[in-house]
Amino acid sequence: MDGSFVALGDGLHRRVIAILAAQALREPSGLTREMSLESLGIDSLGMAEILFAIEEAFEVQVPFNANEPGATMDLSTVGAICDAVEALVAADRA
Amino acid sequence: MARRVAITGAGSVNALALDVPGTFAALTAGRVAIGPLEFEDVERLTVRIGGQIRDWDAEARHGRQELALYDRAVQFALEAGRQAVAQSGLSLTPDEALRAGVVMGTGGGGYTTIDDSYRAVLSQGKNRVHPFTIPRLMHAAAAAHLAMRHGLKGPAFTVSTACASSNHAMGQAFQMIRSGGADVMLAGGAEATLCFGGLKAWEGLRVMSPDGCRPFSADRNGMVQGEGAAVFVFEDWDRATARGARILAEVAGFAMTSDAGDIVMPDPDGAVRAMQGALEDAGMAPAEVGYINAHGTGTAVNDRSEAQAIRRVFAAPPPVSSTKSMHGHLLGAAGAVELLAVLLALGEGVIAPTAGWTTEDPEVLGLDVVPNVARRARVDAALSNAFAFGGLNACLALRRA
Numbered sequence: 001m002d003g004s005f006v007a008l009g010d011g012l013h014r015r016v017i018a019i020l021a022a023q024a025l026r027e028p029s030g031l032t033r034e035m036s037l038e039s040l041g042i043d044s045l046g047m048a049e050i051l052f053a054i055e056e057a058f059e060v061q062v063p064f065n066a067n068e069p070g071a072t073m074d075l076s077t078v079g080a081i082c083d084a085v086e087a088l089v090a091a092d093r094a
Numbered sequence: 095m096a097r098r099v100a101i102t103g104a105g106s107v108n109a110l111a112l113d114v115p116g117t118f119a120a121l122t123a124g125r126v127a128i129g130p131l132e133f134e135d136v137e138r139l140t141v142r143i144g145g146q147i148r149d150w151d152a153e154a155r156h157g158r159q160e161l162a163l164y165d166r167a168v169q170f171a172l173e174a175g176r177q178a179v180a181q182s183g184l185s186l187t188p189d190e191a192l193r194a195g196v197v198m199g200t201g202g203g204g205y206t207t208i209d210d211s212y213r214a215v216l217s218q219g220k221n222r223v224h225p226f227t228i229p230r231l232m233h234a235a236a237a238a239h240l241a242m243r244h245g246l247k248g249p250a251f252t253v254s255t256a257c258a259s260s261n262h263a264m265g266q267a268f269q270m271i272r273s274g275g276a277d278v279m280l281a282g283g284a285e286a287t288l289c290f291g292g293l294k295a296w297e298g299l300r301v302m303s304p305d306g307c308r309p310f311s312a313d314r315n316g317m318v319q320g321e322g323a324a325v326f327v328f329e330d331w332d333r334a335t336a337r338g339a340r341i342l343a344e345v346a347g348f349a350m351t352s353d354a355g356d357i358v359m360p361d362p363d364g365a366v367r368a369m370q371g372a373l374e375d376a377g378m379a380p381a382e383v384g385y386i387n388a389h390g391t392g393t394a395v396n397d398r399s400e401a402q403a404i405r406r407v408f409a410a411p412p413p414v415s416s417t418k419s420m421h422g423h424l425l426g427a428a429g430a431v432e433l434l435a436v437l438l439a440l441g442e443g444v445i446a447p448t449a450g451w452t453t454e455d456p457e458v459l460g461l462d463v464v465p466n467v468a469r470r471a472r473v474d475a476a477l478s479n480a481f482a483f484g485g486l487n488a489c490l491a492l493r494r495a
Contacts, residue, residue: 066393068315
């Protein structure tokens with residue numbers, strides 16, 4: 001799979017990637033920013049578990065309604081989720 | 095020859111009204127009873143709307159000893175049962191009572207009792223809960239209390255298949271009378287899960303709407319929960335006619351299927367087989383059906399799957415509506431309260447609307463969802479759908495009496 005590999009030096013992104021990788025039953029090193037959750041085999045229940053894990057880990061609330069995915073934040077790819085969590089954490093600290 | 099099954103009584107309490115005439119009026123008016131929820135810790139929820147029953151004065155309805163035993167869901171069931179039995183004019187001899195029973199559906203059982211009890215021992219640090227907590231919270235409590243209240247000594251049990259519970263329950267009651275296993279059955283469902291724990295658990299699935307239930311509308315964004323109960327008197331047709339009872343409708347067919355697929359994602363195939371099975375069981379041609387009460391949760395996946403299924407069963411689909419848009423999704427009591435919309439169509443010639451509808455959705459495949467305004471129509475036969483988590487489907491077919 002093509003695409004830029006996520007910079008592992010970035011702590012927040014690395015933790016998000018670890019959550020996604022655990023859900024996808026893959027090694028974190030195999031995930032790229034461009035990968036879609038669908039391509040990782042993550043379904044709606046998998047998404048619910050990911051959001052639960054992210055909210056627990058970062059003490060944020062991720063706005064997401066399964067009936068209108070993407071309506072509030074783009075959470076469709078690995079990179080989009082990393083950016084979204086970063087924005088939520090930043091907003092929380094502001 | 096198989097026996098026929100009449101409905102001779104109906105009772106309900108739900109967010110629209112505390113009786114059947116009031117519910118009929120609200121369904122006819124397209125009135126929405128969904129609003130802000132009121133209970134302890136509601137401010138800690140992200141979704142704070144529901145079809146909650148207001149002004150339920152439990153203390154005025156029940157004495158202290160009864161209240162110690164009756165969860166909110168049981169209170170709803172007993173009032174609905176009282177209304178149904180009163181309407182049917184049912185009176186049982188000691189021998190007849192042995193062939194009379196009750197089947198109720200519930201998803202959560204005594205959910206508020208569980209919530210309150212956990213709060214007491216975990217949050218408030220108490221070391222004991224009320225000694226009747228178990229008989230109060232058990233799923234079978236409503237069926238047991240209805241049997242006790244009305245002296246029903248035959249088959250009595252509860253069915254729990256999540257959001258299809260009461261359709262499965264009514265189907266069991268129907269089959270039992272038709273096969274000769276009983277002559278009279280109370281059947282329906284009761285649910286009271288509008289409490290902090292009940293909704294907190296649902297939040298995680300991210301399928302609930304923060305602002306309203308708009309089934310089959312392109313701007314839908316999820317389900318909204320409700321509470322309440324509906325109970326019906328199912329009766330052997332010949333017995334009902336012999337005693338001169340008013341027959342509200344005939345339960346003509348029933349089918350249940352399983353998707354055997356996914357724990358939350360519906361498969362249209364299971365819904366297709368349930369509707370076809372109910373039609374075959376009733377000896378009913380698709381063209382006879384003048385109304386379908388949809389499961390119609392207002393989630394993207396249900397709407398899409400149910401529309402596909404209806405299109406596969408019906409070459410020319412009849413009007414379809416979801417009254418969850420008005421009273422909310424009563425989970426294990428959904429099919430029971432929604433059977434009122436079927437009785438309204440068959441008995442009064444009024445098709446209840448799908449409220450909250452704003453925008454055509456291509457995924458609804460052009461179905462006539464009776465948007466927002468009730469419609470007069472002569473309906474001779476109708477289906478009522480319930481498609482639960484777990485892929486457990488139950489469909490009832492009814493005829494005008």
